[in-house]
């Protein structure tokens with residue numbers, strides 16, 4: 331029962347394990363975009379198990395692939411050849427541009443970023459790593475250093491040699507630097523409002539932010555860097571988008587200074603942003619290393635680092651091993667997930683349904699300007715930021731928490747994030763329909779009212 335489960339959890343599961351909702355929810359079943367609790371109440375899942383369930387809970391094609399593999403072989407580690415692992419590596423890397431043709435398989439986003447960090451140091455011979463403020467890259471002691479959100483960092487376990495760089499946040503520039511709201515860029519757009527003075531070109535304010543990367547490298551490192559980590563849209567940080575031109579310029583500067591560029595596609599990959607399969611493509615850049623997890627396995631523990639043969643080779647200086655990385659069941663699931671993405675064109679659905687949802691939510695922002703400060707995102711990765719009276723620096727965290735709770739009571743599960751916990755994070759399985767998102771938007775508005 332619910333009571334037994336909560337009692338056991340309290341006594342035997344580590345107390346830092348996060349539970350959503352004042353009264354925790356016990357989910358017992360999932361089917362596509364729907365979840366069912368212990369009383370068989372149905373919920374529309376607009377958070378997809380923290381952006382993992384990319385093509386739907388227990389999707390029949392993925393389920394069959396897992397079942398077939400489970401009946402044949404569960405695990406041996408990759409000291410032996412296995413057809414699925416190699417077929418999957420070929421299929422996954424076929425989705426990548428340029429020379430990004432080699433994959434290492436691991437089990438989580440943190441492990442993928444750990445490995446990417448190590449490879450960037452081995453490959454360049456440099457030590458310093460740059461990552462962006464407000465970014466989230468994992469919770470291992472190494473990646474906790476990359477994560478730049480104070481509520482996720484323990485002061486005794488930070489990555490040594492990682493430098494947090496201030497990101498350009500078009501909505502909020504609290505430290506008084508150039509703010510895209512003062513000289514707005516296309517990311518600062520609103521449906522029906524033209525606030526952009528850069529005319530769709532590279533945002534001038536953002537390029538100034540990129541220049542600070544050079545200053546930082548010159549003044550705070552030995553002049554060279556190993557790597558630069560960035561999400562294509564910052565997820566946990568509250569769906570923060572970078573203005574046009576920023577990442578491209580940042581990549582140029584990092585490469586001039588001897589570093590490699592690492593795209594963390596853990597949330598933004600696999601067509602979620604609608605217009606492109608990978609988030610970095612929306613910025614017109616090709617990274618040297620790409621890390622991926624979450625949506626890659628539709629909820630199954632699977633993650634990967636994809637890079638060039640030259641960079642991949644650096645790890646071969648020593649023995650490299652990951653017991654479960656490239657597990658045959660995980661690879662069968664990953665392959666089947668990619669097949670569903672192709673067969674059902676989930677990327678196009680993200681684009682069409684996501685654009686519709688963005689417009690609906692923007693309508694809500696316009697009707698409730700006293701509390702909804704910003705609606706932003708791309709495809710099916712959307713953030714709704716609550717602030718008091720249009721002031722980006724007065725987060726309305728309690729309102730966000732209340733809307734989040736009320737939506738649950740009305741059958742819609744959302745995510746929540748941002749440094750101040752005042753951003754609703756909406757990232758459903760990419761198979762949601764127009765009707766689903768219309769229902770979710772109506773529930774959010776009712777809750778706000």
Ligand code: PMP
Nearest residue numbers: 438439440466467468596597623
């Ligand atoms: N990178 C990003 C962008 C993430 O959102 C996360 C998880 N929220 C991670 C890395 C870490 O992934 P994991 O929890 O699988 O270690």
